[in-house]
Amino acid sequence: MSQEFDEHDDPPVTGARLTLAQVDAAIRALAASAADWSRLETIAGVLCGGVSELTGDDLLQEALTRFMEGRRVWPADVHPVVVVKNAMRSIASDARKRAELSPVDETVALADGQPTDETDVRRQAQGKVTITPEDSLSGKEQLVAVYAAVAGDEDLEMLVMAWADGLRGDEAAKALDWDKKKYEAARKRLERRLKTVDPDRRTK
Template identity: 40%
Template sequence: MSEVDAALRLLCDNPADFARAKSLARARAAGLIDYSAEDLLQEAFVKLLSGERRWPRNVHPLVVLTTAMHGIASNIRKRTDKGAINRHVAVSAAEGELENGQEIVAVERVTPVENANATSELAEIQRLVAGDEDAELVVLAWADGLRGKEAADELGFDMKKYEAARKRLIRKLEPVQALRRES
């Protein structure tokens, strides 16, 4: 990593090379949503320094940097294109939601793969608790963020009935927990 650090320092210390790097970043960042050229350049530096991106020997630093930025920009575009948020749909805010001219920006933190995994987990949970009405109700209470006495009260259960249903539910969910630990 010290070689990568030294090469990047040399590049940054040379005004002409650094200007070229910024120009290349602008070209690679063209069309990226929520990513500026500076963000892309910084991301490339971080990934190269951390070793997440390869630094081949005897290759000019600008070539390595350009290749890294190209890959990062490509990944960002894929994530944007395949993401759950459609950025072509206009979102209107209710009156009073915007203050001081602030803009509402959609930020996607969940990938399609995570969505698919969550959907399959939910289907598995529904299958596991099917037929046990009390356990199904406890799942619904938990989904609403209710636990313990609050959940029992909401469901109309006494604590003994709630605890029995909760323990059955925990046992039934062990296969889902095992899958989560594996991944």
Template identity: 50%
Template sequence: MSANPEPPVRLTKAEVEAILSAFSPADWQRAQSIANLLNLGVTGWTPSDLLQEAMVNLLDGTRAWPREVHPLVVLKTVMRSIASNARKHNQASPIDANTIVDPLATDEDGRTAVAHGRVDLTPEDQLSGKQQLVALYAKLGGDKDLEDLATAWSYGLRGNEARQELGWDVRKYDKERQRLQRRLNEFDPDRRPK
């Protein structure tokens, strides 16, 4: 008796192409939203670059597409890995993205170009951020839990740190987090944090 051969653990190129070709516009929107989040802090990449690189890696076999795993989970995993590698590369790089060299300005000896720090957050960005925060609180409609969570997030607290600061259990935090995410999506569906 011959045993049935096991199917390969990873999808073939043709299977990957078929899955990506079957994506609906909503699937692509979700994939782009995931790319927007995962691209934060990655210098020199746009979210679209990240999504494109993930698809290229999956199609050329550089990255494996495991069988029976939801396509968006696969894309998210690959994009997270690519973004993580890019961040590590940027941190190890001798080039500081926040420093620019002015080739026309030199020091006293006239031979060395002057380096200047660069500020990406302009006064206009700060004002816009404040205006958006006021609009967001108006959209939250006085819901104390959502306002408290938004405040915690504005201070950079996330996950367990935010939950502990607010004194909430895991269930309450998760429920309020989901509610706030929905409100944020209603407030600005195309938002992309700076």
């Protein structure tokens, strides 16, 4: 089943923005970076959690398509991964809201049953089996909450992505091209934000 996406996006960007040619170049650069593309795929997989029939690949491709068609503005001076992540979050949020308002239970699939006679061609409904390990689901929900908690703060968004890649300390700072002072300042701010997501969290 193809996924239909709402045309609604975030409020218009008021600052500098990229032209369509610049957007194309930015997307090509993202695709050429194995690290950045892997981050986007991971983020897409997290953000699409809980939305029936929406895969991470669907979400990522829809976000890029909107940028390339000019339906969504690409703000300048913002890291490309953050730009695409914000677009995917908006699209996934819209899809999730529509699913909640839909009168159709998307966990039930219609299937053709075997007719009891030539005139009985009624449709039957059968449950759709979905494999969603609790640990995986809770992990996705936690990441969604973390991304929401740092939304709008580019440094913290980038740090979350680095941590999600398993990078810490000097390795994370190097990957982000930050000096130690900037990394430590961002780390402390992120720890404070994370406490709003998990009040019982303890800084190691």
